[in-house]
Amino acid sequence: MLKILIVDDEVLERKVLSRIIGSSSDLVKVIGEAPNGRTAIEMAIELRPDIMFMDIKMPGIDGVQAVKEIRKFNPEIRFIMVSAFNTFEYAKEVMQQGVKEYILKPSSKKDILESLNRVSKEILEERKRIEEHQHLKENLNLAFSIAQKEWVSSLLLNQVKDITFDEWGQLFSVEITSGFIALFSLEAHEGTELTTDELQSWHLWLSETLKIVVKKQEIMIGPLNTNQIPVLVLCRKGTEKSQIKISMQSNIERIFTFFKKESFKGHLKIGIGRLYSDEKDLNKSYHEAVAALKQLSNQNKRYFFLEKQELKELPSQSAIFEFEKELLDAIRQGDVNNVLYIYDSFISKFNEKTSVLKRLLDEIFILILRMLHDLGINYQQVPLFTETEELIELVEKGKTYLLEVVQNVQVWRNIHASGILHNAKEFIELHYSDQLSLEQVSEYVGISPFYFSKLFRDRFGMTFIDYLTGIRITKAKEEMNDTQKSLKEICFSIGYKDPNYFSRVFKKVTGKSPTEFRKTAQVHNY
CATH class of the missing domain: 3.30.70.270 (Reverse transcriptase/Diguanylate cyclase domain)
Structure with a gap:
């Protein structure tokens, strides 16, 4: 609803404008009338209208002065200037204030409504742009928040390369x-x-x-x-x-x-x-x-x-990073033999540096918990090391913990992961026509986008996007059998917003454009 304020020193003019505008549309409403420029300024401050019909020639503060004052505190208000003077100087002065609409008294109903419709359309289009911009900004902020977490998680696991x-x-x-x-x-x-x-x-x-x-x-x-x-x-x-x-x-x-x-x-x-x-x-x-x-x-x-001096007893950082990466990959695959091999090979390099190993194991166990959490595995146990433990006790305790973790991952991969991917595929098949994203599906099944993507590719040998595209193209082929449906309708019905993009994707998958494919199918059916 757009709010209208009418300003004119003639009562009859105000009443005529109010009646014409009030009966023209449900989208506009006259919220007040002002007999002069000073009252118009006060009412604009109080009522904050969207559009003001402003008479130019009024006693005291005239229409041009009133527009200048109102624009100081609310530059968003649109003005439609009304005057009995058809002179260039008046038109020029109001145009300098950004006013685009200027109608002459006596005004016909047609002129009044056409001017009102132009200004109303401009306001509504601007509001729509602002709303779309805000919606886009909110979506970008959400996507960026998700991306931040994924980037930082990947960085900590030493998996960010690009x-x-x-x-x-x-x-x-x-x-x-x-x-x-x-x-x-x-x-x-x-x-x-x-x-x-x-x-x-x-x-x-x-x-x-x-x-x-x-x-x-x-x-x-x-x-x-x-x-x-x-x-x-x-x-x-x-x-x-x-x-x-x-x-x-x-x-x-x-x-x-x-x-x-x-x-x-x-x-x-x-x-x-x-x-x-x-x-x-x-x-x-x-x-x-x-x-x-x-x-x-x-x-x-x-x-x-x-600081630098605290790092003297740490071993080679590259060796630590490689160990972490290989160990986490092996755990994620549920490969118990590889986990034990990687662990034993790394431990053998430490000799008697018990305190260093204790610190490094604490760090890797934190990374393991982070990975399990991202996979959706609720496993919170961490081995507690004492100050008096010998190296061999430390090593065995770490090995026992890793075996427990791998067992949990194996159960998850064999049972839970299969269920997750089954649910994910069902969700995709049900919502393929929506603007579906990897983040939405991963949130639905309860694991991070990063690990959902890896798990999906490992299990099905294709990416989430490839799978979604395959479903959409298959559905498009089925829809093409209905000759009453246009290609644009089919494009929108399977989740694409841009017919040109749909055409490119379709041709990439099938080797033919949608038009060529439909012609071939019709000839074959005939």
Whole structure:
């Protein structure tokens, strides 16, 4: 409903305009009448109309002056100027205020309604554009939020190979040259446990707080895993390393200030990895953040930056990354023999470095839990190591844990995964005509898009998009048997919005355009 305000110093003119407009359409409504420019300004402030019919020549503040004043506080109002003076100077003056419509007294009903319809159409089209833009923005924000979690998860598992600082910079519209990982942990008060709802509430709080606190750095917030949240902090070009650390310290202090005002049943701790200028090294920063977080258990601090000297006893990072990648892949496949082989081969390189191995196993177990969570496997057990355990005890405890994990994965792959993929295929077959996405299907079956995509390809030998396309093209072929249906109708009925795109996809799959295919089918049927 568009609100109309009529301004004219002649009562009869106001009544005629009001009657004509009021009976013209259900889309418009006259909400008031003003006898002069001053009253028009006051009523515009109070009633906020969409359109104002404004007489130009009025005593006191005239129509042109009133338009100028109203535009100062509400430039969105559209004006239709009404005047008995058909002069260029009047028209020129109102046109300078952005007014496009100018009608002469006495005005015919046809002129009034045509002018009103043009302005109304312009307003409604602009509102539609704004609404579509907002809807697109919301969808992009949702997609970007999902992508952030997937990127950060993949990064921590050392599986991101094809995204660079330049590409991240394009997403944020700034030049990114370095980054690091900050690992946030909410540890329950002694004698208490944090519920899933409390942890999810904390995750939401942290996401919102970081957006408020972190300036001149872009952040990507990872998924909640047990009680930890990894955050990728990306740094802009031209920022000195010393400035980055000082800025991060200031941000962290502000985060703790906000945290004190909340009622979370736990202690907030933060481990920060080192800054890297090569995106391939961000996985190192994550491991350093894990190590920094562990240092806090031995120190009376709330956060800790892992500096270079703390890394002396760590083995080769490349060896660790390769071990993690191979082990996680083997676990995901449920390959118990390969898991044990990879584990034993890696352990044999450590000799007597018990403390180092203990730290590394803790890290890999966290990654395993993250992977299980993404797969939808509810397995929360983690082996607890004591300070007095010998190397051999440590190794055996780790091996026992890995065997338990693999058994759970095997059960999931044999039973649950089959059920998931069956449900996914049913969902796709039921909703193929919608604007269906990988994220929607993965959310429906309850696992992350990243692992749903891998699982789908592993099991069926094709991607989700290939499978969806195959269903749509098959349905299109069936629809083409109905000669009463146009190709455009068929295109829309199977989930495509663009007939040209549908035609390209159809030809790529079948080798023929939709038109050629339909002709061939008709000849064959004949």
